[in-house]
Amino acid sequence: MAVDYLILKNCKVKEQLTPDQLVSTIKDRNRAYQVRDMLANSGKSQAEIDNFEFTFQKMTPNGVENSKHKISDLIAQTAILDQLSPICTDCPVANGKPFGCLGAVGYPISAKCENWLAQIAEESYKKGEVYSMMLTYILDQKVSGKESDDARKQGDTFFELKRPIEIVLSKSFFSKKAVNTSQLIDMILGVRVMQFTHMNHLLMLFGGVFLDDTQPTDRPSKFNEDQKKFMYLGLELPQDADKSIYDFYLLFHQIFLTMVNDVDIAFDR
Numbered sequence: 701m702a703v704d705y706l707i708l709k710n711c712k713v714k715e716q717l718t719p720d721q722l723v724s725t726i727k728d729r730n731r732a733y734q735v736r737d738m739l740a741n742s743g744k745s746q747a748e749i750d751n752f753e754f755t756f757q758k759m760t761p762n763g764v765e766n767s768k769h770k771i772s773d774l775i776a777q778t779a780i781l782d783q784l785s786p787i788c789t790d791c792p793v794a795n796g797k798p799f800g801c802l803g804a805v806g807y808p809i810s811a812k813c814e815n816w817l818a819q820i821a822e823e824s825y826k827k828g829e830v831y832s833m834m835l836t837y838i839l840d841q842k843v844s845g846k847e848s849d850d851a852r853k854q855g856d857t858f859f860e861l862k863r864p865i866e867i868v869l870s871k872s873f874f875s876k877k878a879v880n881t882s883q884l885i886d887m888i889l890g891v892r893v894m895q896f897t898h899m900n901h902l903l904m905l906f907g908g909v910f911l912d913d914t915q916p917t918d919r920p921s922k923f924n925e926d927q928k929k930f931m932y933l934g935l936e937l938p939q940d941a942d943k944s945i946y947d948f949y950l951l952f953h954q955i956f957l958t959m960v961n962d963v964d965i966a967f968d969r
Contacts, residue, residue, distance in 0.1 A: 701857070703889045707793045707801035707954065709963045713784045719966070726799055729778040731756055732771050739771075793957045795920050803954055805889060805947040811860040813944035814881045817906075818865045820935075821884060824905045825869050831908060834901040835869065838883050845882030847890045847969070852882070888951070893966045899959040906952050907935025920953050922960045931960055 706719055717725060731754075739749045750772035785798035794800030824831040837843070851858035864882035871877070891898060903909055911929040915921055921932040933956040937949045958965040 702804040702806045704802070704804050704968045705951065705954070705965055706968075707958050707963060707965050708893070709791070709793050709801060709958075709961065711791060711801075712787050713799070716780065716784060722799070723802060723968075725778050725781060726802060728769075728774055729781055732769070732774040732778070736771050736775075792922070792961050793954070793963065795954065795957060800954075803947075803950060805951055806943060807858045808856050808944075809859050809885070810942050810944040812942050813948060814859075814861055814865050814885075816938065816941075816945050817884055817948065818867050818881050820906055821879070822867050822869075824908075825867075831904050834884075834887060834905040835879055837901060838879050838887060839877065843883045843887060845880060845884075845886050848882035848885045888948070889967055889969050891967060893964050894955070894958075895964050896959060896962070899955050899965070903933060903952065903956055903959065907933045909956070910934045920957050922957070932956070 704723055706723060708719070714722065735752065735754050736749055739752055744752070751770060753768055753770045755766055755768045781799070788794040788798045788800060791801070821835065825835055829836070845864060848859070848864065852862055852864075861881075864880035866878050866880045867884075869877045869879065887898075888902065894902075909931055910933075911924065911927055911931055913929055915923075915930045916932050919932055921930045923929075924931050933953055935949065935952050938945060941949065955965060
């Protein structure tokens with residue numbers, strides 16, 4: 701299970717496939733490849749792999765539906781991806797990948813990842829108002845974090861931690877100002893369509909946007925014509941990052957590409 705996200709940039713791929721069709725077609729192709737690779741690693745012949753049938757569950761408006769597919773049929777049914785993938789080569793939001801405008805943050809979100817998000821948010825708050833606009837928004841708008849809190853009640857399906865991590869921003873004898881990781885994650889993944897101001901607040905909290913004369917080689921960037929410098933997100937990936945941290949790290953860089961190319965990004969949680 702995962703939260704899917706899609707950068708809403710018009711392109712020739714999306715002229716051929718609607719956003720929903722694009723997401724479902726890529727998911728079907730990935731499922732086929734995952735099962736194919738698993739069978740190949742177990743020593744199955746190509747003929748056995750092609751004729752192998754597997755069942756997967758899909759969420760529909762009518763609830764969970766089971767469907768059975770033969771690997772060769774599913775790869776053939778998604779062949780349009782092979783025709784469309786070259787279009788992505790020069791796309792400014794694809795990050796050098798076929799259909800790079802589409803990504804996902806997988807569940808369950810690890811305790812390690814929540815600690816990482818909390819640590820960055822706390823450090824950004826200490827840097828000052830420019831970096832803490834999202835935290836101010838959460839407090840002013842009384843963002844509850846309810847979606848994430850409700851998900852925590854589903855065992856360890858969505859979160860390793862049963863309770864969010866509290867980030868204390870200030871404290872005195874009589875009051876305490878704090879946010880928690882449920883509120884943060886709702887502001888990251890719980891927004892159906894994220895637009896410029898929200899993206900800007902979020903990116904300043906998680907890394908900040910920087911300018912440099914030299915183009916970075918380890919992350920996405922965009923040349924700013926006015927400043928004659930390269931813009932990039934200052935978020936670093938920890939050496940001991942787990943999959944959850946890596947998923948969020950990639951998402952933040954995709955949000956950066958979305959913002960600097962003046963488009964929106966949609967989430968399906």
